[in-house]
Amino acid sequence: MVANIDKLLIVIANTPKPDLLLVDKLIIYAQILGIEPIIVINKSDLSDAGFVKTIMDQYLHLKVFLISATQSIGIKELENYIKNSVCAVCGQSAVGKSSLINALIPSAQLETQGLSAKIERGKHTTRVNQIFVSNDICIADTPGFSNLELNLDYRELSAFYPEFDNYLDDCRYLDCSHVGEGRDCGVISAVEAQKINYDRYSRYVELYKKLKENWEKKYD
Numbered sequence: 001m002v003a004n005i006d007k008l009l010i011v012i013a014n015t016p017k018p019d020l021l022l023v024d025k026l027i028i029y030a031q032i033l034g035i036e037p038i039i040v041i042n043k044s045d046l047s048d049a050g051f052v053k054t055i056m057d058q059y060l061h062l063k064v065f066l067i068s069a070t071q072s073i074g075i076k077e078l079e080n081y082i083k084n085s086v087c088a089v090c091g092q093s094a095v096g097k098s099s100l101i102n103a104l105i106p107s108a109q110l111e112t113q114g115l116s117a118k119i120e121r122g123k124h125t126t127r128v129n130q131i132f133v134s135n136d137i138c139i140a141d142t143p144g145f146s147n148l149e150l151n152l153d154y155r156e157l158s159a160f161y162p163e164f165d166n167y168l169d170d171c172r173y174l175d176c177s178h179v180g181e182g183r184d185c186g187v188i189s190a191v192e193a194q195k196i197n198y199d200r201y202s203r204y205v206e207l208y209k210k211l212k213e214n215w216e217k218k219y220d
Contacts, residue, residue, distance in 0.1 A: 011091035014047040042096040069099035083136040105134040154211035
């Protein structure tokens with residue numbers, strides 16, 4: 001990660017299929033570093049309303065921009081929001097990170113490639129960190145990647161889920177993990193009542209269990 005970053009632009013698209021567990025980890029990673037995570041849904045001209053709503057419903061606590069880098073849709077709004085900031089762009093390959101940077105900073109003239117027709121995965125066009133500056137915008141491009149490991153105590157994970165906050169007082173146990181406590185957990189009850197997004201909560205459970213497993217292995 002480039003130093004002195006203020007905002008992390010997490011770019012996703014309908015195609016390739018978004019890895020939302022990776023998105024969740026990037027959000028947590030940004031928060032640990034004191035960086036504002038921002039969701040950028042690219043290729044809006046190719047996305048249906050259902051996909052956009054699915055993403056919006058899961059990230060109500062974050063700033064979300066709906067854009068099309070190639071069609072210049074939503075670019076001005078994003079540009080106004082990130083002015084006078086140092087930003088990094090990240091996300092899966094082929095979501096349009098390079099196209100986004102070209103739209104925000106035309107002088108960048110980054111090479112862009114689409115999906116591999118054979119495997120429908122992104123071709124890596126960015127191989128090293130690059131920094132681009134134009135007027136009041138500074139953007140760092142990062143290579144596409146598919147994996148990110150968090151070095152985090154599993155007991156601290158829930159603190160990075162602000163949608164849980166309104167239901168913590170309903171948890172019976174002070175050390176509630178919000179994973180296996182059933183109706184004694186206010187968060188689980190809120191999920192069952194559809195007050196917390198089920199898909200995002202399910203990924204929380206998956207990440208919690210993985211972090212706990214990794215943490216316990218340290219002391220085996």
